[in-house]
Amino acid sequence: MEGADVMLRPPGTPHGAGGRRGRPLPKQADPDAPLLVVENLRTYFTLSSGTVKAVDGVSFELHDGEALGIAGESGCGKTTTALSLLRLLPANAKVVGGSVKLFGIDLATKSENALRRYRWREISVIFQGAMNALNPVRRVGDQVAEPIIERLGVPKAEANRRARELLELVGIARDRAADYPHQLSGGMRQRAMIAMALACDPAIVIGDEPTTALDVMVQAQILELLERLRERLGLSLILITHDLSVIAETCDRVMVMYAGRVAEEGPVRTLFRGPRHPYTQMLLAAIPNLESDRRLLGTIPGSPPDLRTPPPGCRFHPRCPLAMDVCREIVPEEVRYADGVRLACHLYPPGGDGARRPIPILEVTGAGAPGATTAPAGGPTP
Amino acid sequence: MSAAPLAASDLRGARWRLRLRNARQFVRRYASRKDGVVGAALLVLFAGLALAPNLFVGPLQTVTTATGAALEHPSGAHLLGTDEVGRDILNLTVQGARVSMVIGLLATLITILLGAVVGIVSGYLGGRSDQVLMRLTDFFLVLPTFVLAIVLAPIILDIVGTDAEYFGIRATLLVIIIVIGVTSWASTARIIRSQTLSVKERMFVDRARVIGGSRLHIMRRHILPNVVNLIVANTVLTFAGAIFTETTLSFIGLGDPFAPSWGQLLNAAQQAGAPGLGAWWYIVPPAVCVVVVILAFTLVGNALDDVLNPKSATR
Numbered sequence: 001m002e003g004a005d006v007m008l009r010p011p012g013t014p015h016g017a018g019g020r021r022g023r024p025l026p027k028q029a030d031p032d033a034p035l036l037v038v039e040n041l042r043t044y045f046t047l048s049s050g051t052v053k054a055v056d057g058v059s060f061e062l063h064d065g066e067a068l069g070i071a072g073e074s075g076c077g078k079t080t081t082a083l084s085l086l087r088l089l090p091a092n093a094k095v096v097g098g099s100v101k102l103f104g105i106d107l108a109t110k111s112e113n114a115l116r117r118y119r120w121r122e123i124s125v126i127f128q129g130a131m132n133a134l135n136p137v138r139r140v141g142d143q144v145a146e147p148i149i150e151r152l153g154v155p156k157a158e159a160n161r162r163a164r165e166l167l168e169l170v171g172i173a174r175d176r177a178a179d180y181p182h183q184l185s186g187g188m189r190q191r192a193m194i195a196m197a198l199a200c201d202p203a204i205v206i207g208d209e210p211t212t213a214l215d216v217m218v219q220a221q222i223l224e225l226l227e228r229l230r231e232r233l234g235l236s237l238i239l240i241t242h243d244l245s246v247i248a249e250t251c252d253r254v255m256v257m258y259a260g261r262v263a264e265e266g267p268v269r270t271l272f273r274g275p276r277h278p279y280t281q282m283l284l285a286a287i288p289n290l291e292s293d294r295r296l297l298g299t300i301p302g303s304p305p306d307l308r309t310p311p312p313g314c315r316f317h318p319r320c321p322l323a324m325d326v327c328r329e330i331v332p333e334e335v336r337y338a339d340g341v342r343l344a345c346h347l348y349p350p351g352g353d354g355a356r357r358p359i360p361i362l363e364v365t366g367a368g369a370p371g372a373t374t375a376p377a378g379g380p381t382p
Numbered sequence: 383m384s385a386a387p388l389a390a391s392d393l394r395g396a397r398w399r400l401r402l403r404n405a406r407q408f409v410r411r412y413a414s415r416k417d418g419v420v421g422a423a424l425l426v427l428f429a430g431l432a433l434a435p436n437l438f439v440g441p442l443q444t445v446t447t448a449t450g451a452a453l454e455h456p457s458g459a460h461l462l463g464t465d466e467v468g469r470d471i472l473n474l475t476v477q478g479a480r481v482s483m484v485i486g487l488l489a490t491l492i493t494i495l496l497g498a499v500v501g502i503v504s505g506y507l508g509g510r511s512d513q514v515l516m517r518l519t520d521f522f523l524v525l526p527t528f529v530l531a532i533v534l535a536p537i538i539l540d541i542v543g544t545d546a547e548y549f550g551i552r553a554t555l556l557v558i559i560i561v562i563g564v565t566s567w568a569s570t571a572r573i574i575r576s577q578t579l580s581v582k583e584r585m586f587v588d589r590a591r592v593i594g595g596s597r598l599h600i601m602r603r604h605i606l607p608n609v610v611n612l613i614v615a616n617t618v619l620t621f622a623g624a625i626f627t628e629t630t631l632s633f634i635g636l637g638d639p640f641a642p643s644w645g646q647l648l649n650a651a652q653q654a655g656a657p658g659l660g661a662w663w664y665i666v667p668p669a670v671c672v673v674v675v676i677l678a679f680t681l682v683g684n685a686l687d688d689v690l691n692p693k694s695a696t697r
């Protein structure tokens with residue numbers, strides 16, 4: 001174990017609860033600040049045909065040792081939100097507003113050069129599709145050692161030793177370090193990516209669809225590994241996925257995004273038991289259910305809006321079966337309720353207890369939609 | 383995690399075994415290409431001649447050490463006849479292999495080095511650097527080799543003096559090497575750049591950037607290994623081109639009269655009026671050597687391209 005401890009927390013070190021896992025903080029860090037506070041983040045893409053408001057006013061927090069799931073359809077801004085934290089964006093994308101405070105340090109105002117030292121050191125990424133994120137002509141061990149050499153300035157031999165330990169930590173035999181990516185299976189490549197993400201002992205790991213394109217068994221193994229690592233190393237995790245069951249299994253909190261905005265955010269249990277936003281309800285209704293005998297899955301008719309010209313008012317209103325006149329005109333405010341759920345929907349009056357306005361109950365396309373028949377399930381009804 | 387001391391030596395052994403296995407696999411795959419094997423055999427033969435010509439035919443004959451009479455027909459004493467001053471043609475041809483091959487090798491080194499660096503830097507950096515480097519490449523791409531050689535050779539020789547020697551290479555030869563290098567790197571740079579453009583869009587390059595790798599690091603560790611197959615295949619073909627150009631330049635009289643390359647021999651034959659005198663044995667040996675070597679390089683180049691290119695269908 002002696003080698004691993006140099007870099008990784010010893011097992012059993014308490015995490016969360018304001019503790020910083022004993023890892024050194026960046027210089028300007030405020031030791032009492034929350035781990036990550038994102039406020040009103042806006043990221044726009046400039047195309048020849050107009051400006052795409054891919055992320056338009058997203059706020060969220062991440063605390064020590066917490067796992068946050070970001071869910072939503074394709075193209076609703078999940079990945080852009082996460083990659084905006086470190087500005088790992090394509091050339092035509094720009095963070096145009098908002099703040100990203102890591103340990104109280106605002107990363108959104110940092111210059112590209114100043115930001116470089118936070119990349120991978122403080123926030124690392126498990127990329128989608130490990131085969132593409134690994135260089136096919138370099139040995140896996142060398143690639144895992146790369147951030148250790150480049151970021152931490154550790155000598156090569158020492159870095160290679162650590163890389164082998166990291167591979168072992170994620171369940172790859174250390175002699176496979178000499179293999180090339182094509183000699184590993186899909187699951188092992190994803191494990192190697194995870195090892196690489198852990199290389200600098202970052203404060204936050206972003207998993208960008210880490211289980212996509214893996215079969216169900218391997219997917220379960222990878223999720224289990226993430227869970228184990230989170231417990232052992234006290235990682236804070238942001239998990240981006242369109243698979244709600246992955247979030248249900250792994251995350252503490254979930255943030256549902258629609259068309260570049262937060263639709264609903266809250267503790268996984270509360271939100272999954274009693275989804276309030278019609279979009280969340282319909283998303284959950286689209287999950288296959290063993291008990292219900294349906295031939296067809298619930299679907300949400302239509303597709304996400306063109307973000308060059310987003311619809312006025314609530315962005316979901318063209319697809320929302322419960323849309324009211326007010327939804328077409330006024331952008332719903334985000335309101336946080338007593339049970340920790342944050343919601344942007346006109347159906348639920350601000351200042352209320354999270355109960356819906358007295359209007360017709362939502363008939364979701366699928367019959368098995370949780371929370372569809374028992375209207376305000378989530379809120380602590382006094 | 384406590385088995386580190388055992389693993390270190392084990393790992394090294396595993397690495398070497400892996401390399402050996404890969405090498406064997408490469409040889410087996412290459413050997414299945416008959417044309418490539420023929421080309422390689424020819425190249426080995428000529429490399430042997432170039433490395434130790436004295437071993438095969440004795441030291442280079444000069445006018446004073448000539449062993450025969452003028453323009454003798456091929457015979458037992460002179461297998462390929464003699465030239466106008468009685469030197470053995472076989473001797474001259476074998477000695478010529480050395481000069482031709484050395485010029486080809488050095489010119490190829492310049493070409494590949496310049497081409498790879500310009501291609502990778504231009505392709506990876508993009509933007510303004512790309513523009514500047516590519517316009518420069520365009521300039522050298524359209525530069526006529528012979529005109530440049532004719533203009534450059536006398537100027538350089540006038541500056542350094544005809545007897546100057548650098549690294550044991552006479553200035554005249556150096557001029558030829560530089561001219562070939564300068565006029566042929568541009569196409570290599572274009573080829574490498576195009577491959578770089580495609581490699582740099584791959585995700586592992588983004589990942590390396592996120593990790594914090596510098597541009598130099600990414601170009602060296604991520605781009606270069608991915609274009610090395612092109613570089614190898616291109617090197618072999620460039621070598622053939624360099625020998626061809628050297629022959630032509632020497633033939634039109636820009637070579638070094640004291641260093642008998644094949645082109646220089648053809649030039650001498652023409653000067654001596656060998657075609658008019660029917661002295662075919664003076665012209666054919668160097669000409670055949672040029673053709674065979676270029677053919678051999680082309681065969682090897684194509685075979686390598688097939689074996690190294692992961693997308694090739696024959697694999």
